[in-house]
Amino acid sequence: MSIIASPALRVRLRIVLIAGLIFLYAPIVLVVLFSFNGSTSTTVWSGFSLHWYSELFNNSDVLHAARLSVEIAALSATGAMIIGTLVGLILSRFGRFKGRTLLAIMATAPLVMPEIVLAVSLLLLFVGMENLTGWPRHRGVTTIVLAHITYTAAFVTIVVQGRLAGLDRSFEEAAADLGARPIVAFFLVTVPLIAPGIAAGWLLGFSISLDDVVITQFTSGPGSTTLPLLIFSLVRRGVKPDINAIATLFVLAAGILTLGIGLLQRRRSLQQGAD
Amino acid sequence: MSRANPTRRWTDNRHLLTGGVILWYLVFFLVPFLLVVKISLSQMADTIPPYAPIFSWDGAQLAASITFGNFVRLFGDPIFVLAYLGSLKVAAVTTVLCALVGYPLAYAVAAAKPSARPSLLLLITIPFWTSFLVRIYAWIGILKDNGILNDTLLWLGVIDHPLRILNTSLSIYIGMLYCYLPFFLLPLYAVLERMDGTLMEAASDLGSRPFKTFWTVTLPLSMPGVFAGALLVFVPATGEYLIPKLLGGSVNLMIAPVLWDSFFIARDWPIASAATVTLVVLLLLPLAFVERVRARASDVAA
Numbered sequence: 343m344s345i346i347a348s349p350a351l352r353v354r355l356r357i358v359l360i361a362g363l364i365f366l367y368a369p370i371v372l373v374v375l376f377s378f379n380g381s382t383s384t385t386v387w388s389g390f391s392l393h394w395y396s397e398l399f400n401n402s403d404v405l406h407a408a409r410l411s412v413e414i415a416a417l418s419a420t421g422a423m424i425i426g427t428l429v430g431l432i433l434s435r436f437g438r439f440k441g442r443t444l445l446a447i448m449a450t451a452p453l454v455m456p457e458i459v460l461a462v463s464l465l466l467l468f469v470g471m472e473n474l475t476g477w478p479r480h481r482g483v484t485t486i487v488l489a490h491i492t493y494t495a496a497f498v499t500i501v502v503q504g505r506l507a508g509l510d511r512s513f514e515e516a517a518a519d520l521g522a523r524p525i526v527a528f529f530l531v532t533v534p535l536i537a538p539g540i541a542a543g544w545l546l547g548f549s550i551s552l553d554d555v556v557i558t559q560f561t562s563g564p565g566s567t568t569l570p571l572l573i574f575s576l577v578r579r580g581v582k583p584d585i586n587a588i589a590t591l592f593v594l595a596a597g598i599l600t601l602g603i604g605l606l607q608r609r610r611s612l613q614q615g616a617d
Numbered sequence: 618m619s620r621a622n623p624t625r626r627w628t629d630n631r632h633l634l635t636g637g638v639i640l641w642y643l644v645f646f647l648v649p650f651l652l653v654v655k656i657s658l659s660q661m662a663d664t665i666p667p668y669a670p671i672f673s674w675d676g677a678q679l680a681a682s683i684t685f686g687n688f689v690r691l692f693g694d695p696i697f698v699l700a701y702l703g704s705l706k707v708a709a710v711t712t713v714l715c716a717l718v719g720y721p722l723a724y725a726v727a728a729a730k731p732s733a734r735p736s737l738l739l740l741i742t743i744p745f746w747t748s749f750l751v752r753i754y755a756w757i758g759i760l761k762d763n764g765i766l767n768d769t770l771l772w773l774g775v776i777d778h779p780l781r782i783l784n785t786s787l788s789i790y791i792g793m794l795y796c797y798l799p800f801f802l803l804p805l806y807a808v809l810e811r812m813d814g815t816l817m818e819a820a821s822d823l824g825s826r827p828f829k830t831f832w833t834v835t836l837p838l839s840m841p842g843v844f845a846g847a848l849l850v851f852v853p854a855t856g857e858y859l860i861p862k863l864l865g866g867s868v869n870l871m872i873a874p875v876l877w878d879s880f881f882i883a884r885d886w887p888i889a890s891a892a893t894v895t896l897v898v899l900l901l902l903p904l905a906f907v908e909r910v911r912a913r914a915s916d917v918a919a
Contacts, residue, residue, distance in 0.1 A: 344727055344728075344811065356725070362725070369755035370751070372758060376758065428638050432638060439635065455852070455853075458896075459897055463646075463893075466666075570748070577757070593747050596748060
């Protein structure tokens with residue numbers, strides 16, 4: 343049983359909710375609205391227009407940055423999915439072993455540390471590696487992806503661990519009793535059962551990578567300007583309406599990703615309900 | 618044959634998997650951080666990269682030169698000292714604001730009909746799935762001198778000349794509250810949702826007024842959620858870079874933008890590394906404190 347509220351309190355709580363939702367949605371709604379504004383003003387409405395979108399799709403810098411961002415996000419999410427899933431499995435299924443605490447700390451520290459600490463550390467690592475071994479030659483897509491994997495794997499780990507914690511181990515035991523070797527049981531039983539968690543982790547990694555400024559800035563080099571880095575430099579030079587259009591496309595992308603994660607979570611709760 | 622001993626094979630796979638993953642984190646997490654510590658102890662130099670090696674080898678003798686000079690410079694430099702204090706202040710105010718706004722919201726969701734709760738929670742979290750950068754950018758359009766907020770207030774006749782909000786500490790706090798709210802709200806909601814309502818009923822049956830019930834029963838029981846939320850807000854807020862940079866202009870120095878400038882503009886890597894190490898040490902303190910509180914709480918529970 344959860345907390346109770348009297349009818350009078352209920353009315354007040356409803357007002358709190360509505361005010362809260364207005365605070366949360368108003369900024370985003372305004373950005374989307376003004377991306378369709380006809381004039382160059384970012385605040386005065388002067389009729390519906392797709393002008394800023396056509397400008398955006400004729401801007402080769404923006405298109406190049408967008409393509410690069412999606413490529414980096416897809417590579418990072420895939421790497422983070424593999425590492426995060428493995429860490430989740432190791433921490434919740436492999437029992438005690440030497441180095442478990444160390445792994446747990448290292449794998450989840452990015453969740454509680456400011457991003458800039460990891461960003462600085464990785465910059466120094468890549469510069470040091472280049473001096474010692476000549477690899478990675480200049481910073482760019484490779485170094486950004488390696489950094490994003492390390493950062494976002496922490497989020498995948500948490501999602502997969504949550505999924506494994508709610509999983510009935512008897513499925514895995516039944517597979518073992520029926521003679522499946524552990525590795526077979528793992529791929530035929532465990533992985534399909536935690537698949538929604540793994541997929542949600544991938545989407546989470548994708549959206550975090552697609553949005554990142556701080557780690558990307560520290561690990562990128564000339565010629566590897568991602569969309570967030572481009573927006574960041576544009577915003578610092580002054581707000582122009584075409585940024586509203588890019589921002590709206592970001593909102594759209596985020597909406598689709600959220601819907602995806604939401605559906606995966608829903609499937610998870612439905613499955614748990616069926617168990 | 619290995620087939621005869623499947624357990625053994627699995628154990629080998631286990632070691633391989635675990636070892637591989639640990640190796641990844643050693644290379645991309647632990648070693649990089651140790652590098653930061655190392656460079657924070659080395660001299661600045663006009664080389665690429667801009668720091669002097671700690672170890673030198675003259676053919677017969679290995680010499681190590683460590684200096685704490687960077688930390689001395691760091692704490693003697695008012696820019697860094699004020700930036701640390703500013704960061705701690707902004708993080709503390711943000712945490713309090715998140716608690717003041719987040720508690721009623723989390724309570725409102727937790728007190729809603731069970732069937733409505735998942736949708737309400739989704740509705741509240743959707744904005745936070747939107748790009749962090751876009752959400753900060755959105756506030757620029759609202760808060761600037763000829764922005765929507767000023768225009769509305771002028772039109773309503775509340776003010777007769779635009780208020781200066783953007784590039785002040787107020788705009789930083791608004792942006793911080795907006796972006797960090799879910800980190801407070803979600804853990805608190807998780808605690809409130811699981812709370813035993815019969816305790817509140819018992820309190821009111823015994824004659825406690827609603828406010829007193831909240832103050833003496835609900836709030837103390839929800840403290841684990843408040844602590845978790847406060848930690849999740851305070852720690853990353855201290856290292857926040859984008860919000861002070863975009864909404865604060867040049868006012869209200871925080872440490873992350875200063876640290877960034879000393880990396881990319883001043884190119885003084887040793888002092889920037891020292892600043893990074895200091896930031897981590899500073900943040901380990903609240904983490905250690907909360908860990909102790911939690912350990913004590915679970916001792917009491919047991």
